[in-house]
Structure formats: structure tokens, C-alpha cells
Amino acid sequence: MTPPKRLLATVFVTFATTATEAPAVVLLHNTFDLGTDGWTVGAPSPVPPSRSPSGGPGGPSDPYLLTQSLNIPGPGGRLAVFNQDSAWLGDYTFLGLDAIEVDLRNFGATALTIRVGLEGLAPDQTVHRAVTAATHVLAPFSQWEHARFSLLPGDLVAVGASQDPASTLENITQIRFLHQPAPQFQGAIVGAAMGLDNIQAIPEPRVAILILMGGFCLIPRRRSALPD
Numbered sequence: 662m663t664p665p666k667r668l669l670a671t672v673f674v675t676f677a678t679t680a681t682e683a684p685a686v687v688l689l690h691n692t693f694d695l696g697t698d699g700w701t702v703g704a705p706s707p708v709p710p711s712r713s714p715s716g717g718p719g720g721p722s723d724p725y726l727l728t729q730s731l732n733i734p735g736p737g738g739r740l741a742v743f744n745q746d747s748a749w750l751g752d753y754t755f756l757g758l759d760a761i762e763v764d765l766r767n768f769g770a771t772a773l774t775i776r777v778g779l780e781g782l783a784p785d786q787t788v789h790r791a792v793t794a795a796t797h798v799l800a801p802f803s804q805w806e807h808a809r810f811s812l813l814p815g816d817l818v819a820v821g822a823s824q825d826p827a828s829t830l831e832n833i834t835q836i837r838f839l840h841q842p843a844p845q846f847q848g849a850i851v852g853a854a855m856g857l858d859n860i861q862a863i864p865e866p867r868v869a870i871l872i873l874m875g876g877f878c879l880i881p882r883r884r885s886a887l888p889d
Contacts, residue, residue: 688756688862689748693724699746700726706737717858718764718805725858732852740773740855741848743837753812753830759865761810763838767799768854774798777810778837778846779817781829789829790846791817799855818844
């Protein structure tokens, strides 16, 4: 399987539960049923991400990923969690990847400003980075909330030496969620605890139609019982 097609290894179709909902195609879906699904903080941390077996948006028996930070200027001090698993890597432009959706909850006393960060590698081995311009703000001690982050080039901000967000999307080597009020790739120092669940890669409509017409495996997804 070539790198640009890695995300096609897992394709889900979410069946509607009401007559007004249309089926939704999901290229990848992390639900943390068996573990952390490759989400990590990299360097040794006193508070690595962990799987919580209950309390997710789907109810008492719904597992989720818990990530924490300690508000210190060293390992474990910043709120950021990333994934470099092969399932998340490749050419997002080729795949027509439109957005990342996720359920989030803030278990701490400090409001969190969440972005998605992307790291890519150019053919000349130059590292490109970008973050979503839009954020999702979680109030202190929030309930579970559903967030959508657009990955269209016009909705991303190039960071560091990068000049063009589109070049980042062509060979993704890392995806991350981070607390950062400013458009930066590194998470902010904060004391926090955040839950994540149902992390999904969503293709743009034209790609979704092609997938539905192509007869990929139809696997019903667990529906999240979100609060009103």
C-alpha cells in the first residue's frame, strides 16, 4: 500500500438513526475500545495519555482517551497529544480529506482553546507545519462537546518556516490536538485534563460519494449520546 493511500485502509459508513440523516463516510475512526490507538505525547512524560474505560460521550460504558498536563516548563507541562500511526499518515489532498471531527471534554478549571496541528514532509525532506485557524473553546468543567476542524488549505495557518499549508497536506507525518490560543504548533503550558473520543477523518462530499458508489465495507459506527 503506497503512503498516499494509507487512510483508505479503514473506511466506515455511519448509518443514520433518523429518516432525516444521510449516511456519513468516515475514513478513520478512533474510539479507544482497546487502547490509546497510537495517540501519545512522545518524550517521557509523568502524565502520558491513557485509556479511561468508562465515562465517554456514549455513557458509563463508553471508553475515551484522557490526556493531561501539569503547568510546568518541562515534559508533561503542555497540553498536546499526537499520532504518528501509519493509519493517519499520507496525502490528505489525494484522499480529499475535508475535516477532523472529535468529541472533547474539559475536566479542569481552566478554559481550553483546542486546535488541530499537522506536520508534513516535503520531497526535499523539509518539514512543513500548519494549524487550524479556527479553534474550539472548552469551558472549565465542560460536558462532552462535538468539534469539527476544517482541514481545507484556506482554513489552515502555516507555522514556523512553512509558507503554504497546502504543501503540508500532501505528505502528513503527524496529526495532533493541542491547547494553544495562538496559531502555534506547540501546545501551551497549562494544568489541564481533557478527554477525547470518536476521532474521525471526514472526506469531502465528492470523495464520500465515490466511496459509497465503490461499495467499501459498510460498518455501522457507535453513535455518541451527546448532551443537549
